[in-house]
Amino acid sequence: MSFERGRLADPTYYADNRMPAHSDHRWFASEGEAATGVSGFERNLNGLWKFHYAKNPDATIEGFESPDYDCSGWDDIPVPSHIQLQGYDRPQYTNVQYPWDGHENLEIGDVPTRFNPVGSYATTFTLDEPLADGERLSISFKGAESAIAVWLNGSYIGYGCDSFTPSEFDLTDALVVGENKLAAQVFKWSAASWLEDQDFYRFSGIFRDVVLYRRPATHLEDVDVRAELSEDLGEAVVTLGYRLEGEGSVAARLEGVGDLTAGEDGVLSITVTDPHLWSGEDPHLYRLVIEVRDAAGEVTEVVPERVGIRRFGIEDGVLKINGQRIVFKGVNRHEFGLNGRVMDRETTESDLKLIKAAGINSVRTSHYPNNSFFYELCDEYGVYVIDEMNLETHGLWDRIRQFGRPIEEAVPGDRPEWKPALLDRAASMYERDKNHASIVMWSCGNESFGGSTLLEVSNWFRARDSRPVHYEGVDWDPRYPATTDVVSRMYTPAAEIETFLKENRDKPFILCEYAHAMGNSFGAVDKYLDLAERDPLFQGGFIWDFSDQAIALTDRHGKKFFGYGGDCGEAPHDGEFCGNGILFADHTPTPRMQEVAYLYQGFGTDITADSVTITNKMLFTSTAEYDCVVTLARESVVLAESTLETDVAPGETVSYPLPLALPEAPGEYTVDVSYRLRKATRWGSAGQEVGWEQAVMEVPGAERVAPGAAPELINGIHNIGVRGDHFIALFSRIFGGLQSYRFGMTSDGGRELLKAVPTPNFWHAPTSNEKGWRSFFEDGDWLLASRYANLVPGENPTITTHDDSVEVTYHYALPTRPESRCDLSYRVFGDGRIDVTETLTPGAGLADLPEFGVLFTIDADYSHLRWYGEGPDECYVDRRGGARVGVYDADVADLLTPYLMPQEAGSRTGVRWAEVTNGKGAGLRFSAPSGMEFSALPWSPFEIENAAHHVDLPPIQNTFIRPALARRGVGGDDSWGARTHPEFLIPAEGQLVFQFSFIGLR
Structure with missing residues (x-):
């Protein structure tokens, strides 16, 4: 028997001399050994193997598998690993495209010939003494992509080509006492590769464990454990089917229940009354201990199995x-x-x-x-x-x-040549995993x-x-x-x-x-x-x-980043489509x-000023198993906290009195209901939050403090100055906006807080989903409007004096098709506060806006953000359920979420106020009592859009602040055509108005 390399392109050649699939049970010499989890019947061969790389099968070394061939000069490669991550070949990310598409003209089932990398592996292991009579030794390759051929001491052992289930081979007949040479060849592409066009990186090599298994002469080759529940779930019958190799017997006991007994069909079984059922909420596992004895009555193996008694299926038409x-x-x-x-x-x-x-x-x-x-x-x-x-x-x-x-x-379709391989893959998965x-x-x-x-x-x-x-x-x-x-x-x-x-x-x-x-x-x-x-x-x-599926890479300047399709020089590829985790x-x-976490929680909660109504969405667990903590706060300062004792049965809804009373003092308050683990689990510590809800409540009566005396108006030739005791704002007739805002006056004129004229902004760097429906084709008008607004001739600026303030308004024509108009009004008060009103009159028939706000540019020294609004993480108008109103802090440098490709990110919704400050606390405070969306990032939307990776973004020079009435929702039904839902858009209809304020901090 020899390896038929020419059959790599044969769909029916999916296994050769491979052992039949079986359950993934382990066997031990005794119960004591089983308790340690280390089996003397197993030897792991993971580690450094000798390795030779060839670009195709014709370039491999003939006879390398022979014990006489010296592989000591070959490279070392870790097993398990992908050869493409060890310096050979290259990682290739494709989604739908076959990786060879366009390189070779292949019929379905054919294998690339010019480039089909082959990894030749060699290692040794030692057999100290001959196997006992009837014992066998096998080797299991838990994962090898996509096809593997195996030799021992020069003898061909077998072949397999299902990358993701074990290829196990019997080595017994080729073994020698002493050193044994194990050799394998792994082919990147085989006929089976036509069945493995998953949306993932294309790798090859031995990428899962390699294990030697010794089988006693009497060996439990397969275990099939089942649990059948009565209709009322009050009783279960646990059965043990098995395949025994060699002469002997099998006995089993279910710990805490008793011994299994054999029926007329030879199947072992036991009835469990009032069983403790397994579920996702309570994953109880019984321990089944199987004992194998040979014909002489000696114990040859002990096999521990864990049994979950549960019933799953379609009942009454539902799962x-x-x-x-x-x-x-x-x-x-x-x-x-x-x-x-x-x-x-x-x-x-x-x-x-x-x-x-x-x-x-x-x-x-x-x-x-x-x-x-x-x-x-x-x-x-x-x-x-x-x-x-x-x-x-x-x-x-x-x-x-x-x-x-x-x-x-279609493949497999109705084609008979693919059926054997498909049924084999089904059997390999099922037999391994069935228990x-x-x-x-x-x-x-x-x-x-x-x-x-x-x-x-x-x-x-x-x-x-x-x-x-x-x-x-x-x-x-x-x-x-x-x-x-x-x-x-x-x-x-x-x-x-x-x-x-x-x-x-x-x-x-x-x-x-x-x-x-x-x-x-x-x-x-x-x-x-x-x-x-x-x-x-x-x-x-x-x-x-x-x-995300991504490859850790280093750019030419030594900066580390995560790469996506094309970053390893591969083609074809599908770009950033691997970044969807x-x-x-x-x-x-x-x-x-x-x-x-918010959407998937097991609790539904409705909070009013006097009650908490809880719906238990779990199937088997009462809410009494969790602590329910109710917290009253104002701008994240906790005013009161109480534990609410609840006992809501699965699927039920119960209302409880709110255990806290709102204060009489006017203002905005938050009431949070938090569900926490009462005791530690394997996955969470006691006190860890597993569900929550928040209500924001207003106690009316708060009044805005008057800003005091009106500022001084200085109506210059080229500039309009508005001065107060602690500030000066300078409005340029030439540059069309607020050119200077100094706050905290000193002998040198005060601290300048602006680096550029604030501009109306309707643009953000397109998200992956927006690119998917080619938003830029429709949104291009709004990019031009954000970059190239023009002052309306003869109208700019207009100045209005009020009893308490001075108002300067700029009127912009926007280069949309048709033209749009935008007014940006600054009403300056004596304390330095500036109320901003942005009014957009879009041209007829324009597409909805990516966003509607104002872009401020300040120095990068102002790098700390503190805000009162929704958070703590990034949130958008259609993804804000999990966000909670509070006061949060962040460094601006950390706020552009590192998605694989830079894009619009880092915004927060429902922001009442936000402060962007330097290390001394100086900076700007923005406010919008009714809430706004707020972004502070080290790069402008245009810089972000231009970067393919985060390492490609320019050195940080500025902080870009974007208060906005709204940003388009991020969408997410899919990423190749699904648009944001209509209620989360900013329609270009009628007149849009955005109002907010800012003031300097010193």
Whole structure:
């Protein structure tokens, strides 16, 4: 038997001499060893291997696998790793495009020949003594992309090409006592690569663990643990099916319950009365201890398994967990971090702690099976999982959907040559993962159109398991609706889902992807959660996606940054489309997490001046399990705090008296209701907040203090001066605006607070979503209006004197098509306060505005922002549910959120006042009692727009302040055409007026 390299392009050549898939259980020599978690039957081969890189199979070294071939002069490479992150080849990010598209003219299934990198690996391990009679030794490559061939001591062992499930091979017959040479070749592209067109970076290499397994002569090869619940959930039958290699027997006990007994069919089982059910809220796991004995009665193995007793399925037409309708508050999760798809247990566990803390209850493994430890941790932490098969043929589907090719070209479609590989991938995932309670649905893959092959895959799952089957592609190819047990769609607006469900009520509806979190986005997501509460058939969705996929790079000046498509010199690529996580690439939260946690919380709260009404959105947990703390504050100064004892049953609503009374003193107050962990969990500490709501209440009667005597007017030739005791404002007739504002008069004339004339501003750097619908084509008028406003001849400026103030107004013509007009009026009072009124009269038929405000430029020394408004994180008009009114501080240099590509970011909504100051507290204070949007950044919108990466932004010279009546909402239904919802736009209709004030601080 030898490796047939010429069959790399054969879709039916998906495995050769690979061992059958089996459960991911571990076996130990004794219960004592099992308690340590370290098995003497396992040897991890991770570490430095010898490595040779070839650009294609023809450039590889023949015979390298032989023990006689000396590989000691080769490079070292860490295993696991991607070769592209170790200095070979290059990372390539593509979404839909096949990575070779345009480079070679390939028929479907063919493999690139000019450039198909091959990594040749070699390492050694020592066998101290011969295996005992009947023992076997295998090697498992947990993940190798995309195809791997294996040799031991020069003998060909086998081949496998499902990148994301184990390729395990029996080494026994090629073993020698002493040193053994293990060799492998990993091919970047194989016929199977046509099935792996996921939206991700294209890597290759051995990227998951490599483990040697010793099997005793009597060995438990496979374990199948099931728990069947009675209708009333009061009783469960736990069964143990298994496959035993060699002669012997199997016994098992469920700790705390008893021993399993064999039925007539040989299956071991036990009845559990009043079982402690597993759920996302209470992930209780029973411990099942399986003991294997050989024919002589000697214990050969002890296998510990954890059993979650739960029922999940479609009942009464909806998806239910333990009899209760579930709403998936989910996220899609690529396995991706700073080392690409090389993930460790510690990072994964950290991710799950963030997931639980944010109220996320479910994960879809987009779009391939994850490491086994991911499912183990989901069992422990309580996360519902849609386990997705390694399948995506998006590039071929696009030929049908976008370019009108016949459906016969779909892969796998109805093509028989692809069916064996698909069924093998289904089996590899299912057999490995079947015992995990966290897995509630099987998914046939992603974005691969439809066809009879996928129907057969779906039926294969059903023939073996009761869990529902998911596949979204039926929405595009409805010929085989039975492929999926749920209606699954992507990025459908909430209003369209509601319309669909008025006439289609035969299956539950989920969004396997929604709220495309690319760049500054995630707007109006509350509409989906509201719909899930109104219509029982809509059962939530999965945010796209968990973390940015990006590569840590260093630019030519030594500055570190996260790169995206094209930054590694690759083509084709899909640019920044890999930057759509609710976490950044280093797995720290983005500002969107503030909104995720708010929308996904398990509490609904309504606060009035005399009551708190609580709706418990959880399925199994009373609110009595949490501390409920009510806080009264004024501008973040806590005036009173009280703990409210609550006991709201799941699904119920109860009102309680507000335990605090509003003061009589006039002013604005906040009442916060905070739900906190009463005791520590695996993912959170005692006192950690898990839900909240806030109400802002006004006690009327506050009066504005009069500014005192009117300032002096100095009507000069070129400048209009307005002077008070502590300030002077200088308005230029030449430069068309407020040229100077000095506050805190000194012998040298006082501190200048402006570096440029404030200008009307209607522009911000386009967000990723705005670029997706090509906003710039419509918004260009407003960019010109912001950059090139012109004074109206003969009208500027106009001066009006009042009893208490002087008002200077500039009249601008804006170069829109048709022309627009804008007036900017400054009313200066004796204490130095300036009330600004901006009035826009847009030309007829213009597009809505990106924003409507004023742009101030001051020195970069004024770098500290303190504001009273919504925060603490960035928020926008359609993404402000998770923001709370308070007083917050930040450094201006930190306020441009580091999305992969610079764009509009860092704004805050509902700002009553904001101060931008230097280290001595001098600066400017802006105020708008009715609230405004406020931005303070080190770069102008135009500088931000011009930068491809944050390291490309110019050195900080200024602070740019943008008080605004409004900014366009960020949107987020998708990032390739979905616009901001109409209620979050700034229509260019009628007359728009924005009023705010500013004053110097000294």
